[in-house]
Amino acid sequence: MTIERISDGLAELSRWIDQGNNDRHPEAATWARLAKITEEAGEVVSAYIGATGQNPRKGITHQLSDVQDELLDVAITALTAVEHLRGNDGRSLEALQDKLNTTLHRAGLRT
Secondary structure: OOHHHHHHHHHHHHHHHHHHOOOOOHHHHHHHHHHHHHHHHHHHHHHHHHHHOOOOOOOOOOOHHHHHHHHHHHHHHHHHHHHHHOOOOOOHHHHHHHHHHHHHHHOOOOO
């Protein structure tokens, strides 16, 4: 899948979520999109606890692949929230690239 197809897919998914929330006040819909990122991040932690057996009552309940899947859910949720804020313009990956370049520069890894 090309970067363009991924960008289009993120915008398409974001539009679908927006359509499902048409009956909500726009600010409430945005708050829900942002809160969903935190929910997904909690699932990452839960999966890691399960993968490392940190709950003695439950033992090992997940694999590291589950943690990776949850991390990707966080990324998709965050990027579709960016799409939502940008009006679903299909440019969230472009914004991510710009942010990564800025971060690499600040870290001294790019000039």
